[in-house]
Amino acid sequence: xxxxxxxxxxxxxxxxxxxxxxxxxxxxxxxxxxxxxxxxxxxxxxxxxxxxxxxxxxxxxxxxxxxxxxxxxxxxxxxxxxxxxxxxxxxxxxxxxxxxxxxxxxxxxxxxxxxxxxxxxxxxxxxxxxxxxxxxxxxxxxxxxxxxxxxxxxxxxxxxxxxxxxxxxxxxxxxxxxxxxxxxxxxxxxxxxxxxxxxxxxxxxxxxxxxxxxxxxxxxxxxxxxxxxxxxxxxxxxxxxxxxxx
Amino acid sequence: xxxxxxxxxxxxxxxxxxxxxxxxxxxxxxxxxxxxxxxxxxxxxxxxxxxxxxxxxxxxxxxxxxxxxxxxxxxxxxxxxxxxxxxxxxxxxxxxxxxxxxxxxxxxxxxxxxxxxxxxxxxxxxxxxxxxxxxxxxx
Numbered sequence: 001x002x003x004x005x006x007x008x009x010x011x012x013x014x015x016x017x018x019x020x021x022x023x024x025x026x027x028x029x030x031x032x033x034x035x036x037x038x039x040x041x042x043x044x045x046x047x048x049x050x051x052x053x054x055x056x057x058x059x060x061x062x063x064x065x066x067x068x069x070x071x072x073x074x075x076x077x078x079x080x081x082x083x084x085x086x087x088x089x090x091x092x093x094x095x096x097x098x099x100x101x102x103x104x105x106x107x108x109x110x111x112x113x114x115x116x117x118x119x120x121x122x123x124x125x126x127x128x129x130x131x132x133x134x135x136x137x138x139x140x141x142x143x144x145x146x147x148x149x150x151x152x153x154x155x156x157x158x159x160x161x162x163x164x165x166x167x168x169x170x171x172x173x174x175x176x177x178x179x180x181x182x183x184x185x186x187x188x189x190x191x192x193x194x195x196x197x198x199x200x201x202x203x204x205x206x207x208x209x210x211x212x213x214x215x216x217x218x219x220x221x222x223x224x225x226x227x228x229x230x231x232x233x234x235x236x237x238x239x240x241x242x243x244x245x246x
Numbered sequence: 247x248x249x250x251x252x253x254x255x256x257x258x259x260x261x262x263x264x265x266x267x268x269x270x271x272x273x274x275x276x277x278x279x280x281x282x283x284x285x286x287x288x289x290x291x292x293x294x295x296x297x298x299x300x301x302x303x304x305x306x307x308x309x310x311x312x313x314x315x316x317x318x319x320x321x322x323x324x325x326x327x328x329x330x331x332x333x334x335x336x337x338x339x340x341x342x343x344x345x346x347x348x349x350x351x352x353x354x355x356x357x358x359x360x361x362x363x364x365x366x367x368x369x370x371x372x373x374x375x376x377x378x379x380x381x382x383x384x385x
Binding site for chain 1: 252257324325326327328330332333335337338339340341342345346348349350352353354355357359360361362364367369372373374375376377378379380381382383384385
């Protein structure tokens with residue numbers, strides 16, 4: 001999805017820097033960045049992700065940087081709690097939109113857990129959420145600071161929540177887990193991943209990364225959905241506030 | 247006893263660490279290597295920054311022979327500490343306050359990460375352009 005948008009906008013002094021929060025490193029992400037061949041995707045996945053299997057395969061070697069963040073340092077630096085999230089940085093290195101869901105919405109929560117089917121309404125909601133975010137990015141790239149989506153310093157600060165000491169402690173636990181895991185002590189890493197999750201259950205990247213390290217696919221399995229369901233009315237992806245600052 | 251010390255981004259191995267009441271004591275040399283902190287007349291210093299030892303509490307932080315209590319210092323700085331006794335590994339993270347004030351300055355923090363080919367890229371390579379920084383994951 002972003003590959004196509006980037007092609008349209010790259011001559012406007014704009015770049016996408018894509019960072020994978022993947023402790024699994026290169027082997028976890030390579031087939032996503034450079035698909036080995038055409039990929040058969042279920043129709044609803046296409047709808048959710050916004051691309052066809054063919055487009056996905058053709059997106060080999062994207063033109064913008066795809067970086068691998070095994071320690072999730074960018075989550076810490078930019079206070080990101082999930083994927084996909086976006087931060088906007090202007091030409092003066094200033095943050096003009098802090099971390100928020102980048103075109104993702106809670107539409108997936110209505111997914112049938114066995115068939116992975118979504119209702120037509122849920123698909124529509126997903127697509128319109130994504131379109132809204134993408135349009136905002138385009139508006140900013142075209143208009144710069146004059147875009148209503150580029151926020152004032154005051155508004156950006158207002159929207160930044162933390163990090164607080166509990167977040168730093170969760171990150172330290174996650175780092176210990178990641179260190180032990182990569183040193184080959186997988187069983188012993190678990191208690192630190194669990195502690196990171198216990199301290200900050202809504203920093204979803206800790207929880208899902210740990211599940212994925214246990215077993216590929218587990219991050220989208222029953223344990224994950226149980227945690228999402230227990231949010232009740234609370235959002236998994238807090239809706240983006242598109243209101244202008246002024 | 248040997249210990250692995252992970253101090254923010256840096257991993258080092260201390261040969262003669264001492265663990266006492268849940269505190270990690272390192273030689274002056276190991277402390278400096280692991281964390282950049284050292285004892286000076288003004289107190290414990292790292293680069294331009296010095297933290298005076300709280301009055302009357304010298305013994306909590308430093309010992310004759312030069313050993314330094316890295317745990318006490320880190321607690322004083324508000325840094326998160328996690329340790330694993332089985333693997334003699336101590337991890338000291340960045341204090342939340344420092345992370346928060348950096349973020350609230352609104353100046354985008356730099357970082358350096360590898361691409362799929364192992365080539366390193368820094369965010370600062372792109373400063374001067376509009377940047378959409380996006381997170382994603384294979385999971």
